[in-house]
Amino acid sequence: MNIANYLYLSALLFTIGSIGVVLRRNSIVVFMCIELMLNAANLAFVTFSRINGNLDGQVVAFFTMVVAACEVVVGLAIIVTIFRSRRSASVDDASLLNR
Amino acid sequence: MLTTPSFEYLLLSPMLIILAAAVIGVLAEAFLDRNHLPVIQLFISVGAILLALIQIYRIKSSSSTSAAIGSVVIDKATIYLQGTILIIGLLALLLISDQEQFVAQASAIPGSREEQESTSKGSIQTEIYPLLSFALAGMMLFTCASDLITLFVALEVFSLPLYLLAGLSRRRRLLSQEAALKYFLLGAYSSAFFLFGAAFLYGISGSVYLVDISSAVSGGYGNDVFVLIGLIFISVGLLFKISAVPFHAWTPDVYQGAPTSVTAFMAAATKVAAFGAILRIFYVVFSPIANQWRPIISVIAIITMVFGSAVAIAQRDVKRMLAYSSIAHAGFILTAVLALNKSGLSAALFYLTTYGLSTLAAFGIITLIRDATGEVTDLNKWAGLGKKSPLIAGSFAFLLLSFAGIPLTSGFIGKFAIFSAAYETGNIAVVVFGVLSSALAAFFYIRVILLMFVAQSQNDSISIAIPSVKSRIAIGATTAATVILGLFPSLLLNITQSFSIFIK
């Protein structure tokens, strides 16, 4: 199979994720879409690792997973606090700050 | 054959000290008596920053690419930027340590009895100190990172604590939490772009090190489309951090919602760190293909300057106004990136320092203007402030004049240096727009000054809080620095000139 296809898949996942952020209302789902984008980047790293024939890309992928886990911790903390105050996880409800 | 990796601990020591302080701070949270924690935590943080500054001074003339097996580069510019970040961090810490602005217990639901109890008990979220230390360490690492992994990790290490700090305001908690959510979601979004771009740069060069990427880019092998995708996506992540248009939208909301002292820190220090990385990446990695990215960065710089200045005029909230002003300033400093020469770098370093200090001072002053419900950021209520407190209003007016770049202020020298560097290298259009938009910007700063000194005050409910000694030191030192650097810019210009060296 052509290795470029993995890159296409990665780009597709990235696009789906970035569109999802715009379209979805629930903040958890928005956050999952961002995770999807990170994983798309991971896929690209691993693919390039394969193309370049060295392991650096795979190392990056591991780092990304760790960082993504940290992000989940912080992100969920913020989302849960907001949910507790507002009884809603919709990102559109959190729009008091404008103009 | 495996060799043991070698580290030059002395060169890394400023960052290690701050990281250690952060970790010790977390441990202290877990094990020590809550009553003593505020003092202990403040002591740890301030001590670590002072220690790190001493270390910075000791290594001020060193440079090395192999301090951490090629992952960080310690050069003159790095040392300067790290020193600036530490000084800003120290002064911001003094503002932040006035606990008044922070929520007593972040987990309590706004308006609940739990919240009232913890407030009346006087509890304090001392976790802000380790969070701040982590952010500082991340920022310092960000300015010296020389491989993609370190860059990404550093980006997250300084961003994640800031997301949390933004949500800790004592008053208007819903807004504060909302600011945190927005900052977090958009920040994570932008770092996903950054990472995706990094993947492509890795793809064309086969290495995560900036040096190799640089030679791959200049060698022209690999795939040009991949280079450009990498360039664009990485830039998006970085431009987001400096709040360049169109990646600026979070800035006003977060600046307004976050506790003011945290905003002061974010506005000043994040900008230094992010521009440190941008300058390094564009000067070191992408300078061979400058012709390809210069047009778009020029356009972004122009839009950022003009948009920031124009929209700032419409603001009725002083924190939002400063947020848009910081957007405009990001555009001015981007102009220095376009110059791509030593005088551009030196100008950018100068601008970052003076802007950082003035911004700290301005937000510091905002924390003092209060009424019964807390800080007053509605500009209309600032009318007649000049009569109430000529000193405070006068200082604020002076800072605004510095932002506007009126002669005899540090802002003027900074703008002059940046524009002349960009002009020398032929970026004339950007300079023209820069001068025009700084004239436009002068408009809205002067409007605020008129409001404070000329307009009649409508209500007498606002008062000026007597600042604590810590705030007084922070605000006084930053304001004095702005005055002194306006009158004697060569004090700093000479330093930035000798420190404007990037090595590969």
Added chain:
Amino acid sequence: MNTSNNLLYLILIPLLSSAILLLLGRKIDRYGHLIGTLASACSFVIAVVEFFAMKSRDVTQRAVTQKLFEWISVGDFKVDATLLLDQLSICFVLLITGVGTLIHIYSIAYMSHDRDRRRFFAYLNLFIAAMLLLVLGDSYLNLYVGWEGVGLASYLLIGFWNQKPEYATAAKKAFVANRIGDFGLSIAVMLMFANFGTVTFSGVANHAESASRSALTAIGLMLLLAACGKSAQFPLQSWLGDAMAGPTPVSALIHAATMVTAGVYLIARSNFIFDVAPTAQMMVMIIGAITLLFGAIVGMAKDDIKKALAASTMSQIGYMILATGLGPVGYAFAIMHLLTHGFFKAGMFLGAGSVMHGMHDEVNMRKYGGIGKFMPLTFVTFGLGYLAIIGVPPFAGFYSKDKIIETALNHEGSAGLIFGSLALIGAAITAFYMSRVMLMTFFGNERWTNRADEPHEAPFLMAAPMVVLALGSICTGFLFTRGESLVNWLRPVVNPAGEQHLVEHYSATSISIAAITAVLIGVAFAAIKYLKQVPNIAPDNVSVFTKFARKDLLQDEFNNAVLVKPGQSLVKTLLNFDYIVIDGLVRLVGALSLDAGQTLRKLQTGYVRSYALLMILGVTALIFTIWLVTL
């Protein structure tokens, strides 16, 4: 060029004193004024020492410099903070520190009842330091720092009693007029930088010969605008009268002797520009002539003693500006008049302060009358100043004003005749309105209402400076003209080529006779009108002309129509900018971004998702642009 290490102390001592007075606060209220006075006196002593040192040196070696530090160094643009003391600046330094010290001494007594006397002295010291910096800078940029500094100090001092709203308004008015002037100066500095690449006096002087005529004219006109703002010249004159709201010593120091003459200094200092820019030079003469008549006419109708004196200051500075417009020969006479004026006008202001002190702060001359016999010392010192200003020989003003009239009349072309005659007419009017002040205040019927406390003489600390200044108004004119000492002294700076008038249209004697005749006519008219009973309220059945003059020749109406109204609507526009322009901008951009239906305002909706959308659009646009660029 020689160097000196003392120049910095001239500025540093009053500056430090000012800082000490402000920082230590009420703790040193008891003796703060003494620190301030001492600081000013120290500067004066240094100035005298430097003066004699300079005098002992050879003519070509007189100027000294002191490089303080490298100030700005950005790319090719380098400016050092260097002080320059030459024959021109030493005149100013002596005047500033000398008269300044006298006024400090006077203020000790004058302000003794004010709770904030220490703060007042801090501001006075700040002013002295800034003014010294202004005259000691060796480049336009250094001068600019001092220029802004005196503006700030003057603003603080005019509004010193800012509890009263009209005082705050006066301070604001001065602020605005000065801003316009400063704008002119900053443009001039930028033009110099753009054209010559340097802003030092010597650098600009070297380049001026070879520069384009239009650039020089533009620079000259901008410098003139700056001078108009600072020196209250037409059309930026209106603030000076209102500035009299400040304490009287301030009026004497800042608004008579020193700061308002900064414009004259600026033009005299820039002689190398004006001498090669005839258009600008002609404008200088016109402005000077207009102002000297304007001030004189306004002075005729003022009943407020300080405002009458302010109008006369405006008019006298008009003389100086006119003289600077007369070219190389005129500069020295402008400076001479400036120095003599510094003595007699400061003395008269202090005299006016003394009268107000004795009259419970009454400023309306119609409520005075016959004060002479109650305040003999004030009467005599004020009277000597009066004789000097109207130009009675052998008092100081006679020599300096006579020289200006003479130079104007001998100026080439019909311009000389016109401006000379205007100056003569001005001299007659000056004699009239100053006699009016003199007569209404010290002679005639006693018109004050409260019989119980009649005017009392000023205390010693106030009287002594008045006496010293009165002595100055007697002898300085004679000293300066003896052997053309001042002209020769200043020649290397303002007239290096040693130019003289080619022809003498009129002999010096005939001009002196004409001038004295004009003065006598003015005095005679005043005597006829004001030696009789003066009503204690201003009569209404006066000519249209007087009514105009009372309203400052409609200057406020003029300013209202030309400056204030547009200014106010500008402020209003600024304050309402969001409603007018931004909404318009928003609608415009909104109309442009059709598909997303997002207007600029809606971009900042507060919705995270729309921010994210904006980012995606941004990324797409970037990719698209770079694709176009690399295509």
